[in-house]
Amino acid sequence: MTRIKFGTDGWRAIIAKDYTFDNLTRVTEATISWLKDTYKNPSLMVGYDCRFNGVLFAEHVANIAAQNGVKVFISPGFVSTPMVSLATFKRQASAGIIITASHNPPSYSGFKIKGHFGGPATPPMISAVEDRIPDTVTAYTEKFEELVDAGQIEYYDMEALYINHIKEVFDLKLIRESGMKIGYDAMFGAGQNVVRKLLPAARLVHCEFNPSFNGTPPEPIEKNLKEFQQIIRDEGIEVGLTTDGDADRIGMFDERGEFVDSHRIILLLIHYLVKYKGLSGKVVTTFSATGKIAKLCEHYGLPIDITKIGFKYVCDIMLKENVIVGGEESGGISIAGHVPERDGIFIGLAIVEFMAKTGKSLVELIQEVYDIVGAFAYGRNDLHINQDKKWEVVDKCKAGAFTAFGDFTVQRVETTDGFKFHFSDTEWVMIRPSGTEPVLRVYAEAPDKAGVQNILTQVIDTILA
16 A cells, blocks of 8 residues: 655645545544544544645545544534644634645645644654554444444534624724725635635635646746736735745735735734734744744844744644744745644635724835834745756755855754755755655744745755756
8 A cells, every 4th residue: 555644744746646535534544544543533624725636635534533532523615724723722622624735736635634722733743543443444434423323423513603703803894994905815725615705805815616726836926826816906906915825834925916925924923912912922833934033033132943844843832831923935834822823715805804903004114124124035946856866966965065055155044944055144945845745945043035045046056956
């Protein structure tokens, strides 16, 4: 049988190639085995996003779990990953599962596990599941409807629970009465219905059910959002929000149609929660995030932890300490007042509320942050190269073969997760193989966009030579 390994966030594979009902059965059995060994009378929250066959995959998981004596709560329609996490916590389920491949191309599906605390399963939990994945496949009779009738599987409205939670946390009345023109691009993902209900006046883009995502991977990065960007500029939208396929990642646009990445969103959240709301606590970011976050934390006297790539590492600290902002470069961010889970819609509403309360534009608020830490630019290239070349580059990084990249001389190297080569206090590049896709990622930071592009060009030319 195919060896199944969880990546940075769950198991993902190409549908009908490795993501088959047989392999889904194996992963589900391993999860159920872990649940039954860990919890007395375990229960399971099951959801699915807008990907192909999501409802059938979710019902398959529910059918197996219920036949193994686990009480199952399943969503009656597609939901976001944060909705499953919140429902798992609020309903006090033992764990949650969502069928999603997040931002991966439409040919993929996936399987994410959520802990009872409402966040990504911790590394020890994932290891315990992986160790239990059987080499053989058990045949299960389809009894989903019978199990629903028997009460072993129960439909549970996770979206309604989520909406009520949002209403308790945010001043939606203030946002609606501000007159702010808000745009939202769901990227054909699972955030579409809930934003339509929370922000009825918003300009909605790609808020239809389309499992092919029009051929564009539902990752909220600038190159995938050109249509939305043009709509913002043409229609005078003041703030644009966008989320990925399962709505746990965020991207934003300001009133000029300029992309606002996760680094700036994290900085804005720290600024808002500390200066404007008077909160205090730790900040946690991943290794690929901008160094400006540490500088802002120093300004406000906040402790900061920097983890390996993957929100599960951020979540682990959030469970143990008072964390006000936890986030990663890829757009996954959480703040105090919510479950320890990435949530694009929740974070987008926090920024919109910040704008409504201050009466300031996104450009003005970002400038407030720049006045403290200085302006910066950040970029990332995903290199789709063959596996041999990919690991050749990684091996060279490990061996210390790169002491310079073109005109850039390496001053020091950090290896928390991948390889971060520092050229100066404001310029660096990071090389890291993806944990969820067959790509080599190259990240760079510099004082301006031209500097970032210069670094990326010279580094990529060097490593691919």
